Amino acid sequence: MAGAGGAAPRGSAGDVTIRAGVAGQPIIQSLSPLLHSAWIAAAGVDATYEAFGPADAAGFAALVGEVRSGRLGGLNVTAPFKAQALALADEVSVIAQDCGSANLLVFKDGRLIADSTDGRGLMGALVEQAPALDVRGKPVVILGAGGAARAAAAALRDAGAFVGILNRTRARAEALAADLGVAIVDVSATGEAALVVNALSVRPEIDLRMLPADAVVMDMTYRPLVTPFLAAARARGLAIVDGLAMLIGQAVPSFEAFFGQSPPAVDVRAKALAELGEAG
Incomplete structure (x- = not known):
């Protein structure tokens, strides 16, 4: 998805709070909010990253409408909505097309753009x-x-x-x-x-x-x-x-797409391990 990570940093003083998040069902066990929230706090970005659990395809489509309207700055997508995310997009990256699904949606220049960062x-x-x-x-x-x-x-x-x-x-x-x-x-x-x-x-x-x-x-x-x-x-x-390691790696380009900057140097793996109850 060309240019998604190259924008100027967003959510700085004077800007409205950027809302981004992850959608899936079930969503309660997702570590994405933990990862992104840690990066947001360390970067000092005026932003939030939330977990959304649409009940069905209609609920997911409504959530995507929030991205199109600008009320959501972007959305990560997990099962079972990744194929639907691809179908709803106006523009699809080559890699997302190859995957037949998308885990990242952003709205840019009047178009809903789908990408896959899993690879x-x-x-x-x-x-x-x-x-x-x-x-x-x-x-x-x-x-x-x-x-x-x-x-x-x-x-x-x-x-x-x-x-x-x-x-x-x-x-x-x-x-x-x-x-x-x-x-x-x-x-x-x-x-x-x-x-x-x-x-x-x-x-x-x-x-x-x-x-x-x-x-x-x-x-x-x-x-x-x-x-x-x-x-x-x-x-x-x-x-x-x-x-x-893969989960953290796929989250990095998503953070860049949502907030216009690379994640700061925070040990999010340690935070994730603590959440999982793992010694590392």
């Missing part, structure tokens, strides 16, 4: 927690074929990886592969994978002993922080990347 969050998490990994020209395997898998596949494809989709329902894998120009693989592909990403909401049935000794394993889930899948990978001696 940027994933790549940022890899840089942070697996800095030795270079996916260029390397095989990676993504477990799942839903929206999260699409975001991962698009980001890793664009980073130069050879992306393979492993999913129990072949039709969904075929649709993803056709849309994004990636491959469908079977479980044997994990034997050569430099990276395996779990984009499922459950623990995958993968024999981690098949993975190369220098492989990296990532789980998009962050409740718990170290999922059983990641715990098994760590026990195998593999490098792991958790879903909280």
Whole structure:
């Protein structure tokens, strides 16, 4: 979404308070308000970031109307409204189009613009927690074929990886592969994978002993922080990347789009871990 993060800082003295937020159902467990509120406080921005739980598609559409009217400065979107967010937009970024969903809506120059920052969050998490990994020209395997898998596949494809989709329902894998120009693989592909990403909401049935000794394993889930899948990978001696790092990474460009500046240097991960009751 060109230019979303390059605007002058907003919410300064004399401006009206900027309201932004996240919409989903259920929404009570979202950590996005905690992250953004910590950045807002540290930056001294006159802004709020709220959690919205529309009951249905009509309720979400009404909330998007608040963005169009200017009463909301922007909106992050989570399940089950990410596909609807894309459909309601006037302009869609290339990456959101590839993902088939959007997690960020802003109103700019009379147009509702949809973007997806999930892929940027994933790549940022890899840089942070697996800095030795270079996916260029390397095989990676993504477990799942839903929206999260699409975001991962698009980001890793664009980073130069050879992306393979492993999913129990072949039709969904075929649709993803056709849309994004990636491959469908079977479980044997994990034997050569430099990276395996779990984009499922459950623990995958993968024999981690098949993975190369220098492989990296990532789980998009962050409740718990170290999922059983990641715990098994760590026990195998593999490098792991958790879903909280991805969540924080995808929030950064959203903050920039809403408030016109980069988040200040605040340890929001520590705040999130405390909220999750995790030691870190």
